[in-house]
Amino acid sequence: MTNAATLSDPDPSLSLSGVGHAYLGRTVLDGIDLSLAAGEVVALVGPSGCGKSTLVHIAAGVVEPSRGRIARRYRRHGMVFQDPRLLPWATARANIAYPLRLLGLPRRERRERAEEAARRVALDLADLDKFPVELSGGMRQRTAIARALAVDPDLIYFDEPFTALDVALKRRMQDLVIAASRAARFGALFITHDLMEAVRIAHRVAVMDSHGRGIAGERPVPGEPGGRDDAGLYRLVAGLLADDPLFRHIHDVDERRLP
C-alpha cells in the first residue's frame, strides 16, 4: 500500500487531472495531476504562495476549479483548516457534531459520535461543554480535528493545520493524526511547508511547482508513518534539502504576490 501507491494506481481514492484555477483572470494553478490511493497519506509541499491551499480547497469541493477533472472515489471526507474555524457560539461538543448535524443524524447519535471523536484526539470530556473562546489554541485545533474525524471519513484534507502551533504542540498533533490515521485507516492530503512535518506524517511527499504549474515531482518516504525514527528523518530532510533539486525552492518566500 505504502510506496507502491503512485499515479499508476488503477483505482485511486482521489484523482485530480489537469486541474487549473484562475482568480480574476490571473492563473494561480495549472495542469495539476495528483492521485491518492485508498488509505494513503500524501504530503504536498511547496513555497508559500504557490497555490497549495487553493488546490486542497478545490479537491475538497470548497472552490470550483476553472479547468480539469476531479474524481472522488471515497465515501466521505473531512477537512482541517489552518485556523480552527469553530462556530464561536457553539460548545466544543456542538462544534464537533456540526458536520453530523449537516448529515441529518439524530441528536443522540450526534452526541455519542462527537464524544467518541473527542476521545480519539484526547480532548477531556469536561472541556466539551466549553465555548471555543474558553479553549486554548491547541485544544481548539484538537476540536477541529475531532470534527473532521467525527464524520468517519476515509480521506481528510489538511490545509497547513499546525502552522500556528508551537513546536512541541505541533509534534503532539502530528502524532495524533498519525495514530488516528492508522487506527481508522483514512487517507489524507496534507498541505504543509514544513518538510520535517511532511516526512513524519506521509507515505509520499509531492512537491508543487513554485508557480503552481503542475506537480514538480514526488518522493516516497521509506517506512510507515509513526514507525520511523527521528534521527533518520532529520538525515532524510537534510539530504533532500541539500542534494535533491526537487526541494531547492520549497523555502522560497512568496515571489508571486503582487506588490
Next chain:
Amino acid sequence: MAKAMVRAILPMFLDRLGRVGQFLWSGWAGLAGLALFAALWQAGHERYGDFILPAPLATLAAGAVIAADPAAWALAGQTTLRAVEGFALAALVGAAGGLAAGYSAATMRLARPILTVLLGVPPIAWIVLAMIWFGSTDGTIITTVLVAATPVVFVGVAEGAVTRDRGLDDMARAFGAGPLARLTTLGLRHVAAFLFPALTVALGSAFKVAVMAELLANTGGIGGALATARANLDVAEALAWVLIAVAGLILVEYVLVHPVRSEFDRWRNAARPWGVKR
C-alpha cells in the same frame, strides 16, 4: 437510566437557574439608577413647583388612578397593539431586506441611497403623509411606525450578514453543506446577534412613534389621552401617561428582549472574566 437522566438534566437546570438568578440580581443596579433619576425629578419639583413638574409620588398616584380605570387599559392596549403590529411588520421587512442586502452586494448598493432618503425624511412628515393616505385610522399609526422602525432593523441585519465569517462558510462547504444549510446553521445564527439589539431599538422607537402619531393624528390610544391631558393642562396626568408608556416598554424589554438576547450571547459571556459579567 432515570439516574443518568437526572445527572444529565440537573447541571443544565442549575446552570439555567444560576443565570436567571444573576439576571434578577442585576435588577438592583437598575433600581438604583431609577431611584437616582427619581431623586433628580424630586429636586426639580421642589425647585419649580407643582404646576411645571409634579412630584414623582404625585405622578405615581395619578398613574395608579389611571391604572385602576379599565377604559385606560383599553387605551394602552390600543397603542400597544398598533405599535406591535407596526413593529412586527418592520421586523419582517427590515430583516428580509437586510438579509438580501447583506448577501448580495448589488442589492446593498441599490438599497443604501433609498435608505438614506427614507432616514432623511423626518418622522413628522411621514405622519402628515400617512394621515392624508389613511385618515384617522390604525393605518396611519402602523405606517408611521413601519417607516420609522424598518431602517433600524435593516441596517442591523445587513451589517450582521456582511460581517459573517466566510471562513466558516468554507468550512461548512467542505463538510458538504448546501447554500440553504449554510444560511440556516451559520448565516442566521450570526445575524441573530445583530438582529436582537436592532429589534430592541426598533421596538422602543415603535412605541415612541406610535404615541407621537396618535397624538398628532388624534386617533385615541395613549397619544390621544396625552392630547386630552394637555388640553386640560393636567401635567400630572400627562406625566402619568408617559410613565405608563415607559413602564410598558421596560416590561417588554426586560421580560422578552433581554432573556432572548442573553441566551444568544452565552458564549460571549463565557469569555468574560468573572467580575465583569453584567
